[in-house]
Amino acid sequence: MSNTIDREKRLHNRTSFLSNIARQLGRTQPLTQVERPALRHTCQNEVMATFSQDQLKDELVRYTETSLGAKAVVTTKADLEATLKQLCLDYCKDQQGNAAAGETIVSATAALLEMVSPQSLETDEHKVHVWDAAAGFDANIKIAERAKVGIVLAEEALAESGTMVLYSQANQGRAVSLLPEASIFVVAKSNLKPRLTQATALLHQKASQGERIPSCVNFISGPSSTADIELIKVVGVHGPVFATYVVIDDM
Template sequence: MQGTIQNRDSFLKNIASRLGRERKVEVAKPVWAYNPQEQVLKDATKDELLEVLKTQCLKIHTDLITTTKADLPQKLENLISEYGGGPIVTWKDSRYEEYGVSNLLTQDLPNKNIEVYEWQASKGKENIQKAENANIGITISEITLAESGTVVLYSGNDRGRTVSFLPTNSIMLIPKSTLVPRMTQAAHKLREKVKNGEKIPSCINYITGPSNSADIEMDLVVGVHGPVKASYIVIEDL
């Protein structure tokens, strides 16, 4: 049900009057003489951004692996084994097939008695229970901020946000083409989608490796909130 707004114009006009000015109906976007946020890593290539990301991952306690599409299935399987196998939970996303890991997730691993669960919107809370009991969650980055080592995940019916933070370990696939310098460029991309009338998720998650907390006596503890360990796998897709 859509609500209605009563007496909006008179209410806002009264506020403007109390402030001693006419009511504004439009706000002009300011034009700034300097935009330092646009200059950081402005002319960096994807390879240079990858090096920045690698350096930042050392600071955020996140492992980073680079690979080609052809080698991705083996690299992913090796990492799954390193993390202790299943249960595994994934999104329902066609990009797993696009990047060549669909057979690994749906056939090869189950044939080795490693449970792999694909998010199914129709199953409601059962999805959350599967994510909560999973050893590994595998997701895919939409935008990747090199400066901070942050992946941007779009949630949706087939992409439950709990896949990234309830399992004990998190593996995030990062297409190299998604690398941008920093938050500034991510905001630009989202703004363009809105401007073009594209539908964007109501929940967009910015995740920078496992949580780092030093609230108690300044002792750093990694993985208190969310996965204990996180790994990024950067895929050459350019």
């Protein structure tokens, strides 16, 4: 109830605004909540419905590596820092495979920083920055533009399509996963879902309960690519050239 009241307080002149629209449409009855119609078929809920979290993990890894041209790594919470450090150093190597200077930008979400110390990822050649909302837009964008790697924490991952679900928030700017040459997505195995159906159902549930949902939800499936020119797939057209999914197996 309190969430509903808070939401009503944030909305100004909603009743008069909607009443005016209804009047222009010739509707005099008070507006009521639209009820979702019952569907004759619900096959969208049946895909991978019986899969365990381990089976969803295996499907995510398989699809990611065979269809998306991306990399999937399964690790543990204890080994997460070492895994991320090695991935960053690999992405920062030069064309001959030698260690080279590079930078990484890391999301400042509390859940990620509780598991990973950005300083532990640094070496003499590799510098790590943390997204700083207080520093303003321009400062963060400049770092993300020149960074070789961006590390973000995904709220969910969809096994069917190899998709990472990112909620927009102040501590995790969209530039972290969009501007660097390589993106690393960290996700807990417990947050793997079969497909888009389950991801949107969770958002619908939050909205129905009066919870504030993110202003933007990004669904990212591997590195950026396009195949709309003669059906030839080209990777890295409008975003990261490389992508790695890191699944935390014991979370």
